[in-house]
Amino acid sequence: xxxxxxxxxAPSQLVIVDIYGIVNYYFVHEFNNQVYMLAYIQLxxxxxxxxxGCKHFTQYRSKEFIDARCIDHCVGFAKIGNKHYIIDKENAxxxxxxxxxx
Numbered sequence: 395x396x397x398x399x400x401x402x403x404a405p406s407q408l409v410i411v412d413i414y415g416i417v418n419y420y421f422v423h424e425f426n427n428q429v430y431m432l433a434y435i436q437l438x439x440x441x442x443x444x445x446x447g448c449k450h451f452t453q454y455r456s457k458e459f460i461d462a463r464c465i466d467h468c469v470g471f472a473k474i475g476n477k478h479y480i481i482d483k484e485n486a487x488x489x490x491x492x493x494x495x496x
Contacts (some may be wrong), residue, residue: 414438414469414480416454420462431462441480449480 397407415435423430435458438451470481 412441414441414451416471417465418457432459433462433465434459438478449482450477451480452477 395409395411395413397409398404399406415437418434418436420431420433423432437455437458439453439455441449441451443449467484469484472479472481
């Protein structure tokens with residue numbers, strides 16, 4: 395994300411942020427003789443981490459198109475009461491011992 399995107403003449407200040415959402419669909423688009431794979435997603439509201447380290451949000455927000463290459467991994471959502479908890483097990487397993495199945 396560009397921290398100064400609201401300033402058109404300022405040099406970019408890129409920072410890495412975790413953004414969560416639901417993919418509504420994927421599609422392929424050709425523009426200027428290049429093919430792009432895009433995803434139409436619905437973003438979540440602000441993600442909060444509680445005292446136990448659990449991330450949650452309260453509602454889904456805007457929808458937008460993104461480059462599908464920006465999607466890092468799949469997560470789950472569980473609604474409990476008025477909160478949606480994020481189930482993210484990206485680093486739960488050590489991939490070093492997996493066999494190469496080529």
